[in-house]
Amino acid sequence: MRGGGRKIASASGVSGIFWVLVLPYIATMYGRRISFLIVTLNSIIGNIVFYCSSTVLQIIVAEAMLGAARSCINTVSPMIVAEYTSPQYRGLFLTIEAVCVFWGIWVANATGTFSHWKNIGIIGIVFSVYTSTALFWPESPHWLAAKGRVEKCTSAYRWLHSSSNKSKAELEFLIAGNKVENSGNVITESNKNNLAVKRLTEVVAASNTKEWTRITSAVELLLLVKDQEKYAELTAKLL
Known part of the structure; x- marks a missing residue:
């Protein structure tokens, strides 16, 4: 019985080696959303098999x-947390994700202790069905930008982050950064700085038309400029 218990406990870890290698490849080639939906479907089927199991082999x-x-x-x-959420909330969501793992372990153990062990499968099915809401997600804007799908990237980013001036500035910088990467150049702090300076220069040139929303976006990008002399020059012109 003890040997069977060890086999059951280690089965998910052993199979996880395969998935650790495959999931990043799928996420890179076909998108974050597709890879997450594959895991969701697999989890629904796995929990159904678990609930219907009557032998040790079936549980394994x-x-x-x-x-x-x-x-x-x-x-x-x-990847999903980092690319779908705003920077100020990423730490919070990553912490919640880590906490939920341990909370799920506790729930599974408590359920198996105080009720029939098959009820663990029911809980797993419920939460797996809940994660199928990924069907209604847009694809990751970062992945779309990396693939050069600018229109879909813009639509997805606005769906996730609204159309505020700050979001517009972040979106423009995301698209510009991926254009540099797709061109074969290495993304460095210097490249990022140059992109920010170029964008700011364009905004300053258009400032006489009183496009204040663009100027507000430019202020967000000022934080990305490392060249202090250029920073002072552009700030003076904007003010």
Whole structure:
């Protein structure tokens, strides 16, 4: 019995090795959303198999399938949190993600202790169905920008972050940065600085038309400028 318990406990970890290698590739080639939906579908099926299991072998198979979700926590999920949320909230969401892992372990153990162990499968099915809301997500703006799909990137970014001046500035810098990367150049602090300076120069040139919303966006980009002399020059012109 003890040997069987060890096999069951290790099944998800062993299968997770495969998923750790595959999920980042899928996320890079086909998008974050697709990779997350694959994990979600796999988790629904795995939890159904777990609930319907009547032998140790069937439970091991179910646990092996659920290794995808375990691997997703360390691969695709951090990508999604980083690319779908605003910078000021990323730390909070990453902390919540880590806490939820341990909370889920506690719930599973408590459920198995005070009720029938198959109820763990029911809870897993409910939460897996909940994560299927990813069907309604847009694709990651960062992935779309990296693939050169500017229109879809813009639409997705606005869906996630609204159309505020700050969001517009971040979106423009995201697209510009990926254009440099796709051109074969290395993204460095110097390149980022040059992109910011170029954008600011354009805004200053248009400032006589009183496009104040563009000037507000430029103020956000001023923080990216490392050249102090250029910073002072552009600030003086904007003011």
